[in-house]
């Protein structure tokens with residue numbers, strides 16, 4: 001079908017794609033999930049269930065670069081030597097968090113470290129990822145800081161090499177020749193490093209920027225072959241989370257020091273473009289040889305390092321995304337250090353630990369606050385527990401349960417859930433015995449582990465279930481008990497018989513069961529807007545019976561047609577689903593049209609969203625889109641799922657869709673795939 005009129009605008013192909021580069025659509029390597037982070041609980045709970053890749057968050061990749069001090073020369077032992085890690089932790093008793101219960105070095109099973117260029121060690125982060133297994137670099141403190149912060153698996157790729165300058169070896173692409181002290185100094189790919197008009201110099205087996213190129217090549221080898229270097233499968237999604245830089249010793253000469261700031265600015269830009277991570281935070285630490293006594297070209301280098309910080313005001317584009325850590329406070333004198341080798345910070349492990357931690361904290365400070373986990377329910381193996389008022393015709397419970405099971409079989413099993421079916425068909429007072437039995441059972445469950453007594457619960461329960469039923473009101477809603485460590489769903493259906501009409505193709509109580517249980521599924525993921533929540537549940541009332549073979553396509557089409565009538569009945573043309581993102585904060589004129597906007601228009605918005613997705617499939621909406629909501633938040637998930645700029649593009653396209661002829665609208669419905 002030609003649908004150009006409302007085709008969504010695609011992202012231009014050369015525009016940077018933020019975030020994960022690939023979404024893993026298959027099953028992921030179980031060992032990886034189990035080993036990496038507290039996802040283990042979810043993973044096991046979802047075993048065998050095909051649509052829960054929400055347990056597969058992208059790996060956060062941090063790239064660490066520099067020269068020998070990034071490679072790492074902080075001594076781990078011996079315990080009696082001041083300035084070693086063992087002395088710090090075991091003799092002085094500081095930093096007990098670095099040890100496990102047995103007194104051994106704690107191994108981070110959520111942070112994987114890979115050395116490239118210099119060194120080839122890979123493994124879970126622990127002391128020993130320095131230049132040799134008895135040394136540490138900044139990766140230890142950095143990895144702990146970012147690992148503590150993130151639930152997602154963290155991968156540190158350390159691409160460093162000793163004795164490398166930014167002004168020559170690591171010179172980023174695009175760097176031009178410059179004149180200093182009567183000599184021409186190399187631009188990117190030039191060789192030798194400097195010359196004069198009279199003396200062309202002698203070419204060497206190297207060129208300006210070769211180390212930059214080698215770093216990039218070595219890093220790419222890891223990212224392109226994850227399974228060779230990490231416990232992750234090759235197609236595990238990943239994202240460049242940030243860059244870390246600690247370098248500068250070899251630039252302490254007047255020529256290179258004079259260019260350090262501009263070279264660093266270019267490096268930041270080049271690395272971000274190289275790895276398609278335009279917004280990735282960049283943190284660095286100053287050089288700090290001799291601490292605050294640092295002077296001469298070394299001081300120039302440190303000043304340049306501070307100058308690129310986003311807060312310095314010299315580079316407005318760095319604001320909020322480049323941060324420099326002052327390392328001179330972390331200098332330790334030879335008198336309290338294992339050696340007197342000042343260019344390796346006297347091999348003092350505390351210096352490396354503190355610089356690494358400061359870099360990690362700087363990184364975390366630049367990162368957006370983690371999306372709050374707003375999931376309420378979890379995947380569960382069993383069907384809900386039913387609580388029925390004795391004496392109320394069991395057929396009403398059967399119809400509710402039929403709907404709940406239909407929804408559960410399509411959307412998946414979430415909860416834990418309890419279903420309450422209460423009613424009074426003849427309008428009489430509910431007999432005391434069945435009333436008490438129902439309320440007592442409810443309150444015993446409801447107060448479990450809360451420290452409150454069932455007696456406190458009783459009046460509230462009578463009011464909520466019995467009084468409503470006796471007044472002859474009907475209610476269907478989902479609520480949940482947040483007091484429990486794991487919230488549990490309450491699906492409440494009161495006076496179900498009032499929804500039943502003899503001629504209905506599918507009894508309305510069944511549809512209400514579908515609707516409310518769809519909400520249980522939705523709340524297994526992060527918060528979505530009101531229109532998507534209610535729209536999804538209303539869409540589900542037609543879709544689920546159809547895919548289950550309970551009705552023909554006409555049943556769903558008739559329902560959706562009717563919903564479109566009501567959607568178009570909102571007289572205020574300015575009101576759209578964009579106003580219905582959060583019913584709790586919506587103004588009165590929006591709330592007045594809650595039903596039409598959230599339910600009727602929302603159901604079509606969900607149908608349209610599914611139709612516009614790459615597969616056009618409701619199963620993909622369930623299996624791919626919902627996990628994305630948890631990982632990215634619904635707005636970013638919507639943009640990514642439809643490959644559009646932002647939600648505004650979707651809203652505009654949907655508005656034109658609402659104006660399309662009804663025939664076009666109904667054709668969209670027919671094209672949606674299971």
Ligand SMILES: [Zn+2]
Nearest residue numbers: 515519534537
């Ligand atoms: Zn609802």
